[in-house]
Amino acid sequence: MTPANTVILIEDEPQIRRFVKEALETEGWKVFEAENGKRGLVEAGSRKPDLLVVDLGLPDMDGVEVVRDFRTWSTVPILILSARTEERDKILALDAGADDYLTKPFGIGELLARVRAVTRRRLQGLETSPKQCFADVEVDLSRHSVMRNGVPVHLTPTEYRLLGSLLANSGKIMSHRRLMQEVWGPNHTESSHYLRIYMSHLRQKLEIDPAQPIHLLTETGVGYRFEP
């Protein structure tokens, strides 16, 4: 990764800042730290970062506000750090434009995996290949075909749209609301049980053990994620 990609780390706890900085630096990131939301937004404005890491519980302003503010002028990926008890805030942050979140406490491995997932498209250019493979499944978006072990799998139009939406945001978390919006349209964001049923159908057709999925993952209380 040359020249070094920059990341703004907005976190008020120096201990957490320290190890997140160290971990990111081992991956070649240039890290700028900010201990509050206002300072973070100023840094973000001047440094032209490739990634924003934001803690939800900041001393001066709500992390969701930081995300909302930043999203008005930038499309750079945002990774949220939050505590387990803040499900509602997580959803708010995702709906405000955040790309993913990490629940405290988290390990270095999880942190780097998330960072890679949210920055993959931006840093490696859009993958234009219409073919995507995971496990024994091969999806060809250009031909609307899904094969499993070389055998065609029949998907209903809704299932196909759902799969397409998840694949297009591979590795990133998709809130229930956002998935409903993409698959059923903006007027169907309330009855999420449809989403759960169709997700279950997809798992039945594409996962080896639908009850212990490896690729079509549930993010409890928040949404779903496709993990390649």
Place this chain on the structure above:
Amino acid sequence: MQDKSKKITLKHSYLTAILVCAVTALAATPLRHFLDLANIVMLFLLVVFLIALKLGRGPAVMSAFLAVALFDFFFVPPRLSFAVNDVQYLVTFTVMLAVGLATAHLAATLHMQAEDALERERNTHRLYELARDLAGTATQEQVAQVLVLYMSGSAHSATLHLLDVDGELPSLGHQVALASLAYMAIKQGSLIDTSQLSVVGGHTLILPLKSPSEVRGVMVVETNASSIKASNNIDKKQFEAVANLTAIAIERLHYVEVAQQTQLEASAERLRSSVLSALSHDLRTPLTGLVGMADVLALAAEPQLENVYNAATSIRDQARAMNNLLDNLLDMARLHAGKVELRKDWQLFEDVIGSSIKLLKSALSQHPVKVVLAPDLPLVEFDDVLLERVLCNLLENAAKYSAVGAPIEVRGFVEGEFACVAVSDHGQGLPVDQIESLFTMFSRGKSESSTIGVGLGLAICRAIVEAHGGKIKASNCEGGGACVTFWLPLGNPPCVDSEQ
């Protein structure tokens, strides 16, 4: 005493009437040479009219007769005798008497109506004063005092008896007959007059205190035994109005109390949740640092420094375990406060089971997990974050209390009106005599066992499942090992149209 003075004034008015009639006769005597007898009749009629107006019906009737007699005696020839020369005068007497009586009746009725109106005006004014005084009260004692003040000028006395939270009238506990009448009045929503009940007798009115939302008690009005007279409708209406005003005042006091209570509870709740979230934040932040820095240390360890790597990963795992304990403690504190807001949604067990297994990946790494879900499992309404907590606790227990390599099974099925999930292991099973107490706080199968945990896990599971209207039970499997099952009510899941 009042009646006595009334009698005296009545006697006086009769005497006055006689006197006035006599004076009129005397005054008219010298005029008889100048005036026609017809005009003298007019004078007498005028006097009867004035007496009726001023002194009432009785004196007026009496003076009407007296006027005829005096006229006959002093003016109609032959004078100073009741004999009559001309029979025509009999017509005069009849007309004079009839006009006099009619005048007396009309004037007296007018007089009574005016007095009635005055009385009513006084009552309205007193009611207005009562309403004003009741509006200023802040306690039920003050309401009672205002009522006593209102009744003080009359022959009645009123007492209030309010229903308590159980719908009882504690202040009437010792008066069984009165209490049963009071309950009847509350049930009927209308007043009861004991003078109309031959069984009880006495003279007591029992009025329900009807406020806009409910009946809050009764007002008992007792009338002094010395001054009992049939209480008329006006009195009853008056007391009903008093009861209504009192009921409204009591209702207002009730809602003031409710509002204060709610405010108190809300501020206590705010305090509790802010303490919990501060605690959560302050304890989790160092744990996050610990996990992260142990990871940094583990990654940085040279390959030959295996003990450094092991120590670092061990620090990380212990910190994570501590975080789980913290989660459990905080959850229990929230659940125990009884103010958990369930964010229920119609969803599938499959989602939470899958995510729980994934969350516990490292704890379950030594145990193959087998998930068997019945194909007819419907959508179930639950809070997924809390249910994930239940499943994580059950799976963690299963892993903790069974040997390395022993499989864990998760089964989902429908049983009657419930959707069930059972988590079973192949460990040593549960001590039979302690199965029930496992679900109480800080209870563990073996006290001081070397396995970490404080015995909160199952208590939390029970609190969460019960908050969903379900139940949870532990048992030992036939082939050995423990099995914990929970049941959630099926309800009416929304239908989903399938597409081809």
